[in-house]
Amino acid sequence: xxxxxxxxxxxxxxxxxxxxxxxxxxxxxxxxxxxxxxxxxxxxxxxxxxxxxxxxxxxxxxxxxxxxxxxxxxxxxxxxxxxxxxxxxxxxxxxxxxxxxxxxxxxxxxxxxxxxxxxxxxxxxxxxxxxxxxxxxxxxxxxxxxxxxxxxxxxxxxxxxxxxxxxxxxxxxxxxxxxxxxxxxxxxxxxxxxxxxxxxxxxxxxxxxxxxxxxxxxxxxxxxxxx
Amino acid sequence: xxxxxxxxxxxxxxxxxxxxxxxxxxxxxxxxxxxxxxxxxxxxxxxxxxxxxxxxxxxxxxxxxxxxxxxxxxxxxxxxxxxxxxxxxxxxxxxxxxxxxxxxxxxxxxxxxxxxxxxxxxxxxxxxxxxxxxxxxxxxxxxxxxxxxxxxxxxxxxxxxxxxxxxxxxxxxxxxxxxxxxxxxxxxxxxxxxxxxxxxxxxxxxxxxxxxxxxxxxxxxxxxxxxxxxxxxxxxxxxxxxxxxxxxxxxxxxxxxxxxxxxxxxxxxxxxxxxxxxxxxxxxxxxxxxxxxxxxxxxxxxxxxxxxxxxxxxx
Numbered sequence: 001x002x003x004x005x006x007x008x009x010x011x012x013x014x015x016x017x018x019x020x021x022x023x024x025x026x027x028x029x030x031x032x033x034x035x036x037x038x039x040x041x042x043x044x045x046x047x048x049x050x051x052x053x054x055x056x057x058x059x060x061x062x063x064x065x066x067x068x069x070x071x072x073x074x075x076x077x078x079x080x081x082x083x084x085x086x087x088x089x090x091x092x093x094x095x096x097x098x099x100x101x102x103x104x105x106x107x108x109x110x111x112x113x114x115x116x117x118x119x120x121x122x123x124x125x126x127x128x129x130x131x132x133x134x135x136x137x138x139x140x141x142x143x144x145x146x147x148x149x150x151x152x153x154x155x156x157x158x159x160x161x162x163x164x165x166x167x168x169x170x171x172x173x174x175x176x177x178x179x180x181x182x183x184x185x186x187x188x189x190x191x192x193x194x195x196x197x198x199x200x201x202x203x204x205x206x207x208x209x210x211x212x213x214x215x216x217x218x219x220x221x222x223x224x225x226x227x
Numbered sequence: 228x229x230x231x232x233x234x235x236x237x238x239x240x241x242x243x244x245x246x247x248x249x250x251x252x253x254x255x256x257x258x259x260x261x262x263x264x265x266x267x268x269x270x271x272x273x274x275x276x277x278x279x280x281x282x283x284x285x286x287x288x289x290x291x292x293x294x295x296x297x298x299x300x301x302x303x304x305x306x307x308x309x310x311x312x313x314x315x316x317x318x319x320x321x322x323x324x325x326x327x328x329x330x331x332x333x334x335x336x337x338x339x340x341x342x343x344x345x346x347x348x349x350x351x352x353x354x355x356x357x358x359x360x361x362x363x364x365x366x367x368x369x370x371x372x373x374x375x376x377x378x379x380x381x382x383x384x385x386x387x388x389x390x391x392x393x394x395x396x397x398x399x400x401x402x403x404x405x406x407x408x409x410x411x412x413x414x415x416x417x418x419x420x421x422x423x424x425x426x427x428x429x430x431x432x433x434x435x436x437x438x439x440x441x442x443x444x445x446x447x448x449x450x451x452x453x454x455x456x457x458x459x460x461x462x463x464x465x466x467x468x469x470x471x472x473x474x475x476x477x478x479x480x481x482x483x484x485x486x487x488x489x490x491x492x493x494x495x496x497x498x499x500x501x502x503x504x505x506x507x508x509x510x511x512x513x514x515x516x517x518x519x520x521x522x523x524x525x526x527x528x529x530x531x532x533x534x535x536x537x538x539x540x541x542x
Contacts, residue, residue, distance in 0.1 A: 003301045010331045017328070021360070022319040084315035089325075089376065092279040092309035092386075093332045094301045227281030227311070 007095040011103030015077060019107070024076070027069045031115040035062030036122035043130040050133040052140035056147055058123030063151035066116035067158050067183055073108035074159045075175040077101075078166030078218060088227055098219040105215065109159045116155060120148045141194070146201065153204030153211070154190075158183050160214025167221040231290075232257045232384055232415045233278060238287030240273050240439075247273040249439045252287075255417060257383075260410040262426030262447065263419040265436035265536050271419040272312060274436070275386050278417070279309035291384065305334070308382035310373055310390060318362025322353060322372040325361075326379050333380035343379055350405055351375040352398070366393045374402065384415045391422055403428045423528045433528070435535035443535040447528065459498055462507070463524050466491045467517035478514030479507055494524070 019025040039058025048054040078101065081087050091097060124144065162179030169175055186207060193199035231254040240248040248270045255261050265271050276282040277289045280296035280303065289296060294303035316325060326344040335343045348354040351371040361369055370393045377385065385406075391399045399422075406429045410416055418430060426433055426447060435443030464475070469490040476485045484496040497503060511518050 006334075007332070010328070013331070014328045017324050018317065018320065021321070021324060022317065080317060084317060085312070086314050086316055088281065088311050088314035089309075089316075089329075089373065091281050092304060092307070092311065093329065094304035094307075094334075095332050096300060226283065227276050 004096055004099040007099035008103035008106070010095070011100040012107050015104040015107040019073075019111075024073060027073065028111050028115045030069055031062050031066040031112070031119035032122070035065050035116075035119040036126055038062075038065075039123045040126045040130060043127060048131050050137035050140060051127045051131045052133065052144055053137070054127035054131040055124050055144035056140045056142050058127055059120055059144060059147050059151060062119040062123055063116060063154065066112055066119065066151075066155055069115070070109060070112040070155050070159045071162050071176055071179040071183070073112060074105065074162040075166055075172040075179060077104045077108045078163050078222075079170065079172030079175045082166070082170040082225070083172060087225070091225075091227060096223070097225075098223040101222045102219055105159075105163060105218075109156070109215075112159070113152060113155060116151065120151075124148075142199075150201065150204035153206075153208035154183075154186060156211035157186060157207035157214070158211070160211030160218070162214075163218035164214040164221075167218045167225070170225075230257055231255065232259075232292055233417060234288075234290040235274065235277070236288045236290075238274075238277065238284045238289060240270070240277065240282070241285040247439050248277075248284075250287075251436070251439070251441050253434055253441060253444060255415055257415055258410070258413045259432060260406070260414075260416040260430045261418065262430035262433040263417055263436065264421075264423070264426060264433060264532055268438075269436040269536065270439040271436055272388055273439075275309065275311045275388050275417070275419055278386055279307070279311050280304055281311060306380075306383040307386065308377035308379075308384070309386040310377045311386065311388045313370075313389075313392070314373060316361040316369070316373070319360050321358055321360050322348065322364075322375065323357040325372070325376050326357070329376045329379045335380050343381075347375045347378040347380075348372070350378055352401060367395055367398060370394060371398060383413070384417075385409070386417050386419075388419045389421070390418070391420065391425055399425075423532060427528055435532065437536040443531070445531075459496060460500070460504065461524055462495050462497075462504065463488070463520075463522050464493050464495060464511070464518060465520035465522075466493075467519045470516060474514075474516065475511065478511050478516055480510070483507065 038061045042057055043054045158179050161182040162175050165178030166175035190199065190203060193203055233255040236252050238248055238251045239246060263271050277284055278291055278296060280300050283297040291303040291307060296303035326347060327340060330340045330343050345354055348357050351374050353368060353371045353375050356364060356368055364372060374390060391402055403425055406416060418426060420426060430447050433445060433447050434441060472485045472487040472493060475493050482497060486494045488494050508521055
């Protein structure tokens with residue numbers, strides 16, 4: 001294995017061990033379990049006019065929960081070692097720092113995206129199983145499939161902003177606050193576009209691109225941190 | 228001829244408008260154990276950070292086993308163990324988690340990983356605590372676990388920053404003993420500390436740093452007042468009853484320099500080896516002086532520390 005790949009692999013395993021020991025690994029079940037359960041309850045007890053609308057509602061619930069998870073796990077993956085000064089030990093190990101952090105971020109961000117994907121599939125199945133669509137039902141405000149994919153862009157955006165903030169502030173709690181603020185701004189802008197009828201696929205694409213820039217900034221700056 | 232394993236050449240390190248290191252240069256040959264002494268804020272930890280790849284010099288060059296640790300991290304740090312300052316470890320992680328991670332990153336083969344982890348933990352007497360989370364370990368045990376992590380993979384070079392901080396006397400003694408043995412087996416060690424006793428027992432050479440400037444680079448075991456020919460010997464003599472400097476000088480001979488330290492104690496300086504010392508002692512006994520003890524005074528590292536760096540922090 002090359003140094004970069006080895007660092008990715010070792011640190012991905014390390015992050016899994018950290019998630020397991022800290023019990024944070026259970027957070028990844030929230031979008032898979034709590035999202036569909038909440039969505040199913042809404043499907044049963046609210047007068048949802050169509051399966052499409054139920055799906056949109058369920059996706060918003062599931063993605064909202066996944067957003068909280070990605071914020072928390074990313075903030076801790078980047079910021080915890082910096083605030084505890086564990087990096088005094090890990091930075092002196094023979095591995096590229098950027099690849100090491102990429103391995104850890106891969107686990108938390110990738111894990112959350114997968115959990116969201118599983119939750120989204122469950123939501124779609126539940127919506128179609130529990131809600132019948134009448135012929136007079138209005139069309140959902142968003143196309144469910146578009147929303148499902150667009151939410152991935154939001155999650156990448158939140159992860160990227162939180163990761164970049166974690167390196168800059170060198171702390172998990174500050175990074176979390178930055179991620180929450182970014183989420184509020186993104187939701188506000190998205191709502192504005194929706195009300196004005198201008199919400200297109202470009203918006204989540206821009207969010208995803210901004211998130212990737214955030215991750216790149218984080219990895220670059222992480223390699224330059226001076227102890 | 229052993230080669231240089233650690234080299235710092237004309238290094239400056241600037242933080243804002245403060246120079247933490249000013250034109251510092253030294254090198255350590257393979258197998259050398261060197262103490263790094265200086266008061267708080269002198270720049271010792273900064274130097275270790277540069278060597279461990281935690282920081283980059285503002286000017287000058289740093290080489291670890293021939294490679295720049297800030298650019299060629301993988302090759303420079305492969306056979307190095309570094310404990311700089313006091314790293315925190317998330318409280319939920321166990322010692323085994325940490326040591327296994329270090330073993331993996333250091334490239335210890337999977338078949339040897341478990342043995343390497345236990346060997347490192349055993350050498351710090353923390354083998355039985357490997358399964359406990361860091362949050363449940365005392366400060367000293369956590370420190371020993373961190374030292375164990377540094378020893379994973381049997382590094383060829385160790386950089387230690389206050390390694391005995393927080394350790395009980397027995398653990399300190401054990402660590403000193405371990406470092407002495409590792410050094411005898413070829414380990415290269417740079418030991419930054421305020422504990423002069425640690426340097427005295429473990430190291431053969433000492434560097435003194437003051438205000439970011441290297442002000443001394445000398446053997447640990449310098450004889451006090453060694454002459455330019457390096458042959459001056461000092462003996463401290465104890466007598467059963469009071470003596471005078473004149474009486475001792477008469478018995479010893481004019482080539483000896485006698486200093487009365489107390490009514491029953493004199494320090495005697497002379498040039499020569501063991502034969503001259505034996506002749507001196509025999510002469511004193513023949514002259515009827517009540518000689519009861521003869522010892523060579525301990526090399527006075529504390530005194531030299533104070534002379535080189537001032538009156539701060541000597542312990």
